[in-house]
Amino acid sequence: MNSETIKIGILGIGGIGGFVGAPLAKKYKDSTTKIIFICRGETKNNIQNKGLLFESKGEAETIFPDLVSDNPAEIGILDVLILTSKSYSIKEVLSSYKDCINADTAIITLQNVVNAEEIIRETLPLAGQIMEGCIYVASNVKKPGHVQHVGGPGKIFVGGKENKALIDLLLAGGLDITYLENINETLWKKYLFVAPVAAITSAYKVSFGQLLEEQNLMHILENMMIEIQSLALKNNIILTNKDIETAKDLLTKFPFQSKSSLQLDFENNNKTEKQFLVDYVIENAKKHGIETPFYNDVNDKIKTLYRL
Structure with a gap:
């Protein structure tokens, strides 16, 4: 420069x-x-x-x-x-x-x-x-x-x-x-939103607005965020329950029909970032002895839906 x-x-x-x-x-x-x-x-x-x-x-x-x-x-x-x-x-x-x-x-x-x-x-x-x-x-x-x-x-x-x-x-x-x-905390806070939202919208084929309207899906989403919270802690990053509420509220900031880029890539038969948004969580949680039943279930749905 x-x-x-x-x-x-x-x-x-x-x-x-x-x-x-x-x-x-x-x-x-x-x-x-x-x-x-x-x-x-x-x-x-x-x-x-x-x-x-x-x-x-x-x-x-x-x-x-x-x-x-x-x-x-x-x-x-x-x-x-x-x-x-x-x-x-x-x-x-x-x-x-x-x-x-x-x-x-x-x-x-x-x-x-x-x-x-x-x-x-x-x-x-x-x-x-x-x-x-x-x-x-x-x-x-x-x-x-x-x-x-x-x-x-x-x-x-x-x-x-x-x-x-x-x-x-x-x-x-x-x-x-x-x-x-300290950018790491911010990266994890964004990941707390991006990764589970991308996974669940892809697995259930819903837009951000539809996700907000489905109480059961929001319950799954929150538990996926808790699983990421546990993984972040193993990386010396503290994500609070308030961070989870903020991440969920972020869905309201987008148009009703918004879709995650992961979902759009699946729909358009493009190469996807599943390795970084889904597999990364499951694999690294396993290394740290963290159970991820909600992430595992969503991952199974994605693999079945898109024949992976």
Whole structure:
């Protein structure tokens, strides 16, 4: 971040990448801060030819970043890499774009996991600054190159070594981003919401609104959250009963018909993040001797429903 030109790459222009990339590309057009959309296939072709169509709060805009590419040689070394790809893609995409990353590159993660740094270090053991983060937003791909912000405030929290210059740059670029010294607690609080909601909506094929209306399902959801609470404690993170109530209440902040990305991926026969949102809980709880009957039951329903 000491050079005159700052290169920020957004890796994966899906729902999250589009939400993050659109304001940055709009704000920093024709400036010394260069915004690069890193994507492939139809998404890359559509944005190169027609721009990114981004919808939010009833308005639609077409955004053109400084570069749209999947070629590491063309992208070059990045000052900042915002990683917005799915959790299951982290290792693959970082391997593909390792030549764009050096020890000075700040990597910001926005996946729905609590162990992103561990995953990255397995692939890039010499990576420099890793700022684990999370984002509170519902944003979906309507078609490649067309992203719709459905709901949620878009609030971003990041941790790691403090980098005020970078946070200020992203704030000025239109992102609602906050640095937290202890990010792990926030990551677990988000996971407390995301993981069980994704699992139960997928298992029972219900929207967020339908889930809220089903007392029995809300009872199952609460017990799944209690199982995550027990797992968090084994990781030295204290999630309170108030945190569970806050997580359940978060369902009311989304439109009635909202669906989890896991559910949408199952419905569209896409690769899913089940490994990180369901299997991770069950497997790690077992290592710590924690019983997860509610998670196990939901997992069985998912495997039967989707023939896994």
